[in-house]
Amino acid sequence: MIHIFRMLRGFVLVSTDNIAPERFFNLCRARNIVIWDIAQNDGRYYFCMLAKDFLNIKDILKKCGMKLVICRKNGLPFFVFRYRKHYSFVIGMLLAFTFLHIMSLFVWNITIDGNLYYTDNVIISYLQENGIYTGCKMKDIGCDKLEQKIRKDFEEITWVSVEKSGTRLLVHVKENDGDKITETMQTPSDIIASSDGVVESIITRCGTPLVKPGDTVKTGDVLVSGEIILYNDAKEPVSNRYVYADADIMVKTSMQYEDTVQRNYMYKIYTGRKTEERIFSIMGRQLSLGVNFHKFEKADYVTETNDLKLTEDFYLPVCIGIKTGFEYYTEEGFHTEEEITQILTDNYDIFLKKLQKEGIQIIEDSVKIDITDVNANMSGDIRIVMPFKERKACNVRTINQHTSNA
Numbered sequence: 001m002i003h004i005f006r007m008l009r010g011f012v013l014v015s016t017d018n019i020a021p022e023r024f025f026n027l028c029r030a031r032n033i034v035i036w037d038i039a040q041n042d043g044r045y046y047f048c049m050l051a052k053d054f055l056n057i058k059d060i061l062k063k064c065g066m067k068l069v070i071c072r073k074n075g076l077p078f079f080v081f082r083y084r085k086h087y088s089f090v091i092g093m094l095l096a097f098t099f100l101h102i103m104s105l106f107v108w109n110i111t112i113d114g115n116l117y118y119t120d121n122v123i124i125s126y127l128q129e130n131g132i133y134t135g136c137k138m139k140d141i142g143c144d145k146l147e148q149k150i151r152k153d154f155e156e157i158t159w160v161s162v163e164k165s166g167t168r169l170l171v172h173v174k175e176n177d178g179d180k181i182t183e184t185m186q187t188p189s190d191i192i193a194s195s196d197g198v199v200e201s202i203i204t205r206c207g208t209p210l211v212k213p214g215d216t217v218k219t220g221d222v223l224v225s226g227e228i229i230l231y232n233d234a235k236e237p238v239s240n241r242y243v244y245a246d247a248d249i250m251v252k253t254s255m256q257y258e259d260t261v262q263r264n265y266m267y268k269i270y271t272g273r274k275t276e277e278r279i280f281s282i283m284g285r286q287l288s289l290g291v292n293f294h295k296f297e298k299a300d301y302v303t304e305t306n307d308l309k310l311t312e313d314f315y316l317p318v319c320i321g322i323k324t325g326f327e328y329y330t331e332e333g334f335h336t337e338e339e340i341t342q343i344l345t346d347n348y349d350i351f352l353k354k355l356q357k358e359g360i361q362i363i364e365d366s367v368k369i370d371i372t373d374v375n376a377n378m379s380g381d382i383r384i385v386m387p388f389k390e391r392k393a394c395n396v397r398t399i400n401q402h403t404s405n406a
Contacts, residue, residue: 010075012050014068015044024064033057051077100310106137108167109307109315117156117175126153127171135283135317138164162370166313188242189391191224193217197253200385207245223249228395232334242394249388250361257367258348258379268300268328277323281305284317298326337371344369344378361385 018024028035028049033056038047051073061068083089110122110127127133132141143162148172150160159174190208193228207227211217219307226245229237277298278289305321335343352362367380 008052008074010073010077011048012051012054012070013046013048013072014047014054015071016066017044018064018066019043021045021064021066024060024066027060027063028053028057031060031371038233043147046071047401051075054264086225097250103316104167105138106167106317107132107141107164107169108134108317109309110134110171112171112173114173115157115175118154118173123150123171123173126150132169138167141169161224167313167315168313186244188226188244189392190222190226190394191245191247191249191388191391192390193219193220193221193223193251194386195251195253195255195391197251199223200250200252202247202249204247205243206243207247209247217251222329223388227397230385240397242396245274245391250385251388252363252383254381254383256379256380257348257365258377259344259351260375260377261335261340261347262342262375263340263373264335266336267333268330269324270328273327275299275325275327277325279303279305279321281319281321288323296325296327298329299327301325326399335376337376340371340376341369344376348378355384355386359387 016024025035025038033049033053035047035049038045041048054068054070080090089364110124110132112123115123130146132146141162141164146162147160150162150171151157156175157173158176161170161172163170163172190216196218197216199211199213199217201213202209202223204224208228209223209226211221211223217223224247226239226242226244228243229240232238273296280287280289301323303321303323305319307315308320309315345365348367354361362382362384364383365380367378367382370377370379
């Protein structure tokens with residue numbers, strides 16, 4: 001940073017044949033004149049100083065009886081002076097600096113890290129819906145307001161930090177790692193049954209439980225009420241209040257599973273031929289560089305691009321890359337019974353793993369595979385124990401207080 005500062009102000013490398021320049025150095029220090037890179041070679045002393053300071057040391061040189069010889073001039077002022085008559089070059093430099101300044105006013109790169117549950121595309125699409133996209137103005141982004149909105153709209157995100165750096169917008173997130181987060185200021189509501197079943201277990205933390213293990217429930221039944229009733233000594237209701245019902249409820253129920261796969265399918269056969277095309281993109285507009293002589297009827301294209309940047313945080317709205325096309329043709333295939341059975345089984349295993357990831361226990365399954373000449377179908381019932389979390393707003397009512405004569 002100090003070197004950049006000196007280059008902007010301009011400095012000179014000077015030398016002297018004075019064998020004792022110590023007095024000169026002391027006087028410069030007394031006047032806060034900075035001297036650096038002092039070296040001795042062939043009986044001469046060499047050192048650097050700012051161009052402005054060099055013009056203000058005539059009286060010091062006179063006192064010391066010294067003469068300084070300029071060996072080299074460095075920095076922006078000397079560079080501009082050297083090319084002052086090259087008008088096109090100077091204009092080009094001014095236009096370049098103006099362009100960089102204008103580019104610094106916009107967002108040209110959005111980086112998201114810490115996310116696993118939500119993909120980058122999901123979060124970027126959300127930002128676009130809220131007016132934040134590549135090319136928007138930096139000043140239009142309120143980091144604090146955006147952080148609050150993301151936390152509100154994404155349940156699995158427990159912490160978020162939005163940072164503007166150069167021409168980048170950095171979104172750091174932390175998702176729920178499985179720990180329960182206490183809900184505050186929630187709207188009073190009841191927990192209801194998502195489907196028919198039998199209550200396996202219930203642990204109530206807040207609210208009034210209306211069922212117990214072994215009870216049969218129907219879809220829409222209230223399992224834990226958000227209404228808490230207060231009683232007097234005579235066990236008469238005197239008042240009530242409403243809360244956000246909170247409980248762990250596991251219910252034994254069943255669900256239908258069905259999956260169908262066609263036996264006929266189309267598959268790709270790659271010919272080995274490919275074509276490459278250089279691409280250039282500026283502010284979202286893509287141009288092709290050179291001529292593409294191979295136009296395939298059917299091909300898969302893979303595009304690899306690199307964003308141009310001046311520094312780690314100063315991106316430009318320009319990217320270059322290569323677009324590669326791989327030619328293929330299609331043929332029709334037919335799954336054997338073994339192949340289609342394996343496909344259905346793999347799909348079913350993936351479905352079960354997804355249920356288990358959501359905290360659903362698999363008790364029993366009775367699915368079967370039916371294969372015809374056209375397709376194959378796997379269907380049946382799955383007995384499960386799953387948590388019920390569906391809720392609805394409390395039906396608010398007023399309890400009249402009972403009074404008794406003493």
